[in-house]
Amino acid sequence: MAAFGTVFTPEMIISRFNSNGWSTPEVVASNSINLHPGAHVLHYASTCFEGLKAFKHADGSIYIFRMEQNVARLQQSSALLTLPKVDTAMLRQMILDxxxxxxxxxxxxxxSMYIxxxxxxxxxxxxxxAAPSLESMLYVLLSPVGDYFAGGSKALRLLLEDNARCASHMGMVKSGGNYASALQPIIKARATVNADQVLFCPNGDVQETGAANFLLFDGNEIITKALDSSxxxxxxxxxxxxxxxxxxxxxxxxxxxxxxxLERVQKPGTEAALSGTAAVLTPVGTLIHNGKDYAVGSGTSDTTNALRQALNDIQWGSAEDKHGWLTKVC
Structure with a gap:
């Protein structure tokens, strides 16, 4: 089976921005992008992206999960990178088309279909x-994906790192540069302590991993960092x-x-998890800090599994969408 995110549809949809505004979106071959070697993105990392999914329901209809929120976040990332303003209605229609x-x-x-x-x-x-790109390209690429847990879900090992994942004022930007800056710590953590990911905790403040948000479940309470720019x-x-x-x-x-x-995870019944588009909610079984392993709770993932299933049920159409998260495609 192909690795998650390595299979693509043969076509994508694209629009370009210049002094005349956005071009009419067109469907092109997925491998048809041409870039000047001096393109701003290649030298100054003016790039952002989103990840969302479309799901097929039992009656064959197709729905996209939380498209409006992803479009809004791409707008936010583009603004923070000083890229040309994204046309909301155009992007929404590009995704649907x-x-x-x-x-x-x-x-x-x-x-699902990863978008x-x-x-x-x-x-x-x-x-x-020290100046923004006045021209840009917006495209929507598709990748049909299977079950992220096809090989079986396992509780992750996280190394607590006393550094930031990226520049504190850029953390809320979904930009490739932020992911790149986390690669070396992650690779080192895998090699030295057999960790799956790094949980970045600058100055002792628990933030996020290289590619996911962190949640702590203590009984009936979920604890997670309040939203800020970091x-x-x-x-x-x-x-x-x-x-x-x-x-x-x-x-x-x-x-x-x-x-x-570290104090809370030593209590029986405590759980920890990572949340993200690909895996939805992944259990964390071990935290590593100062050379010591801390098992999370008693090793159960009941709350994690229940919440992941509740979200999947909405995405798959087997539970009511009470929050209006699904957009019908066809």
């Missing part, structure tokens, strides 16, 4: 290190917190220190 075009290729649950809108600066200028405002995170409130759980969005985290 390309997903509808490949509706037959949307897998049945637990598979990757991407915005990059294309102006050919290597003299604009980390990504996850849409899956928001969805999980909303479903937790629906179930009567207490949601505490606040500062969480490493000391408090």
């Amino acid at each position: 390309i997903v509808k075009r490949y509706a037959v290729d949307v897998p049945t649950p637990p598979g 990757r809108p991407t915005h990059i600066g294309t102006e050919a200028s290597i003299g604009k290190a 980390f990504l405002h996850g849409i899956t995170r928001d969805s999980i917190l909303t479903l937790a409130r629906d179930r009567g759980m207490k949601v505490s969005e606040r500062e969480l220190t490493v000391d408090e985290l």
